[in-house]
Amino acid sequence: MNQSSIKKSVDAPVDKQNFVHEPVIVRTVGRKATITKEELFQAALNLIGPQKSISSLSLREVAREAGIAPNSFYRHFKDIDELAIELIDRAGIVLRQILHQARLKASKENSIIRSSVEIFIEQLDADEGNLSLLLREAYTGSASYKAAVQRQLNYFQQELQEDLIRLERLNNNRLSHPDIAAKAITQLVFNMGATVIDISAKERNEIAEQTMIMIRMIIEGARHLDEAQIR
Numbered sequence: 667m668n669q670s671s672i673k674k675s676v677d678a679p680v681d682k683q684n685f686v687h688e689p690v691i692v693r694t695v696g697r698k699a700t701i702t703k704e705e706l707f708q709a710a711l712n713l714i715g716p717q718k719s720i721s722s723l724s725l726r727e728v729a730r731e732a733g734i735a736p737n738s739f740y741r742h743f744k745d746i747d748e749l750a751i752e753l754i755d756r757a758g759i760v761l762r763q764i765l766h767q768a769r770l771k772a773s774k775e776n777s778i779i780r781s782s783v784e785i786f787i788e789q790l791d792a793d794e795g796n797l798s799l800l801l802r803e804a805y806t807g808s809a810s811y812k813a814a815v816q817r818q819l820n821y822f823q824q825e826l827q828e829d830l831i832r833l834e835r836l837n838n839n840r841l842s843h844p845d846i847a848a849k850a851i852t853q854l855v856f857n858m859g860a861t862v863i864d865i866s867a868k869e870r871n872e873i874a875e876q877t878m879i880m881i882r883m884i885i886e887g888a889r890h891l892d893e894a895q896i897r
Contacts, residue, residue: 700738701732701733701734701738701739701741701742702742703742703752705732706728706732706739706742706743706749707749707752707753707756708732709728709729709731709732710723710728710731710749710750710753711753711794711795711799712731713727713728713731714799714802718802719802719803719806719807719808719811720746720749720750720753720799720803720807720811721746721747721750721807721808721811723746724746725739725745725746728746728749747808747810750803750807750811750814751810751811751814753799754799754800754803754811754814754815754818755814755817755818756796757794757795757796757797757799757800757818758796758800758815758817758818758821758822760794760796761789761796761797761800761818761822762818762821762822762825764785764789765782765785765786765822766825766829768781768782768785769781769782769826769829769833770829778829778833779878779881779882779885780878782855783855783858783874783877783878783881784874786855786858786859787859787862787870787874790859790862790863790870797859798863800815800818800856801856801859801860801863803815804816804819804856804860805860819852819853819856822852823845823848823849823852824848826848826851826852827844827845827847827848830844830847830848830885831844834889839889840889841885841888841889842888842889842891843888843891844888846888847884847885847888850884851881851884854877854880854881854884855877855881858873858874858877861873862874
């Protein structure tokens with residue numbers, strides 16, 4: 667190209683109609699410009715397996731899985747612990763809604779027990795991983811994670827207590843100490859979940875059936891409990 671051609675090319679007017687000025691963004695290939703909390707939650711869930719606690723994750727691991735620069739993580743959370751506790755709270759809310767809806771649909775004691783336990787078992791393999799997260803952090807997580815899980819269990823217990831009272835009234839029955847009955851059932855079902863999370867479907871079904879019988883025993887005992895005999 668001669669000097670005349672170069673000068674002509676340089677001096678050529680810019681076609682403003684087709685030219686869009688964009689700021690130059692320096693970013694590693696594959697990284698996102700923005701990220702939501704939900705995407706960060708999902709990135710963390712993708713990284714933790716059946717025996718791996720969130721406390722074992724690093725901020726950089728989560729950022730890499732989410733496809734963002736580490737600094738972008740801080741737009742939503744100050745550290746991994748804050749993400750983990752919010753994720754536990756989120757998991758508890760989702761599960762409580764699922765189980766509460768199951769109990770609302772149940773009109774008989776038999777169906778409320780069976781539907782609740784069956785849905786609980788189903789949630790062990792759900793893609794969202796909410797139940798397995800709660801079970802894992804309750805046993806292998808840090809003290810703050812265990813405390814967060816316990817708060818969720820307290821909410822489960824409180825909502826179950828309210829539903830038991832409502833259903834017993836519908837059936838003209840009355841439970842003695844519905845709060846203790848709800849606590850016993852909540853602990854029983856979550857312990858069952860921790861037991862069956864890594865076993866075969868057949869073994870799960872056997873333990874689930876035994877758990878349903880235990881729940882019926884708790885409810886029947888609470889119906890016929892003689893206060894005078896336990897003092």
